[in-house]
Amino acid sequence: MKIKNWYSDGKPWIIAGPCSVETEEQLLETVDGLVKDGITTIRAGVWKPRTRPNSFEGVGKIAFPWIKKAKSLHPHIQFAIEVASAEHVELALKNDIDILWVGARTTVNPFNVQEIAEAVRGVKDIPILVKNPINPDLALWIGALERFYAVGIEKLGAIHRGFSTYQESIYRNIPLWQIPIELKSRYPELLLINDPSHIAGKRDLLFEIAQKAMDLQYDGLIIESHRSPDEAWSDSAQQLTPDALKEMLSYIKIREKNFPNKDFKNELEGIRDQIDETDKELLEVLSRRLELVKKVGQYKKDKNVAIFQLERWNKIIENRPLWGEKLNLNADFVKSIYQDIHDESIRIQTDIYNNEE
Numbered sequence: 001m002k003i004k005n006w007y008s009d010g011k012p013w014i015i016a017g018p019c020s021v022e023t024e025e026q027l028l029e030t031v032d033g034l035v036k037d038g039i040t041t042i043r044a045g046v047w048k049p050r051t052r053p054n055s056f057e058g059v060g061k062i063a064f065p066w067i068k069k070a071k072s073l074h075p076h077i078q079f080a081i082e083v084a085s086a087e088h089v090e091l092a093l094k095n096d097i098d099i100l101w102v103g104a105r106t107t108v109n110p111f112n113v114q115e116i117a118e119a120v121r122g123v124k125d126i127p128i129l130v131k132n133p134i135n136p137d138l139a140l141w142i143g144a145l146e147r148f149y150a151v152g153i154e155k156l157g158a159i160h161r162g163f164s165t166y167q168e169s170i171y172r173n174i175p176l177w178q179i180p181i182e183l184k185s186r187y188p189e190l191l192l193i194n195d196p197s198h199i200a201g202k203r204d205l206l207f208e209i210a211q212k213a214m215d216l217q218y219d220g221l222i223i224e225s226h227r228s229p230d231e232a233w234s235d236s237a238q239q240l241t242p243d244a245l246k247e248m249l250s251y252i253k254i255r256e257k258n259f260p261n262k263d264f265k266n267e268l269e270g271i272r273d274q275i276d277e278t279d280k281e282l283l284e285v286l287s288r289r290l291e292l293v294k295k296v297g298q299y300k301k302d303k304n305v306a307i308f309q310l311e312r313w314n315k316i317i318e319n320r321p322l323w324g325e326k327l328n329l330n331a332d333f334v335k336s337i338y339q340d341i342h343d344e345s346i347r348i349q350t351d352i353y354n355n356e357e
């Protein structure tokens, strides 16, 4: 994909609006509040894919006349909605919806994505924003973007809304920031928007996620906002009133993309040189450790001893995080490094065992 930059406002793109359109009154009041905050792109769920049956699944196409009314009251605003089928696309286009997004549960299914892509083939100028799939699979996310690129969509964007997890987590969907970072490094011109609402699942985490997205040079935020969140028919815990949204946005610091001056650049480069040297030392130490692992591997093979040594491994995984803490290193970080190192030890020793000589 040769993605071109199509959104260069210089400022982060803020898309906000209710999780779901519920009633005409609720939509118009929420939009009024957001427009007062200076928001010009409104999000609104018309159809809602829900995890369990009998949850509120969106009001459907009766929302379109209400959306039209909001647009006639505020002619400069744009509306973005989620589409999950060719029929949704057809109705959205017929009703002058300006921006479409593909939800996380749709991105996982290439048949579904292709159906939507075919429905927008040849449609000029419509932005399509693709949410990450619910599972942490970058190839699937890129694949969905490629399907839209292949039908001629030029205004493409990606929305990072976090990933489902079975682990216990403070997040509703764990962010796994390394995945969108990898996407952005492969496609630097791709518009990347963060969805703090779905990552957080609750209001009190929204700010720190949104700020982190800005620190990582995301191009915008899509945030759920409702006139009275506690009464919302879906996602009530994570929505903000337009006033609260305005306040939160006012605290967010927008970072400079470029360095302010030459002195700063020189100083930064000095520190980066030191980081380079430290990384070399780190890799030398790692290489020494793995040489020792090879030695143990050869020795164990000669004596026909199993590769995985539970007792030894338990000791390592217990005390390395404690050693790390004494050096000001986060225990979870040290633990995960040792899990990776141990995987590599086992891979190396398996190679030795499989080598017949």
Ligand SMILES: O=C(O)C(=O)C[C@]1(C(=O)O)C=C[C@@H](O)C=C1
Pocket (backbone or CB within 6 Å): 293, 296, 297, 307, 308, 309, 310, 312, 313, 316, 341, 342, 345, 346, 349
């Ligand atoms: O101590 C061993 O037996 C090793 O092979 C080394 C090592 C390690 O990486 O530290 C690797 C595999 C075992 O499960 C335990 C520890």
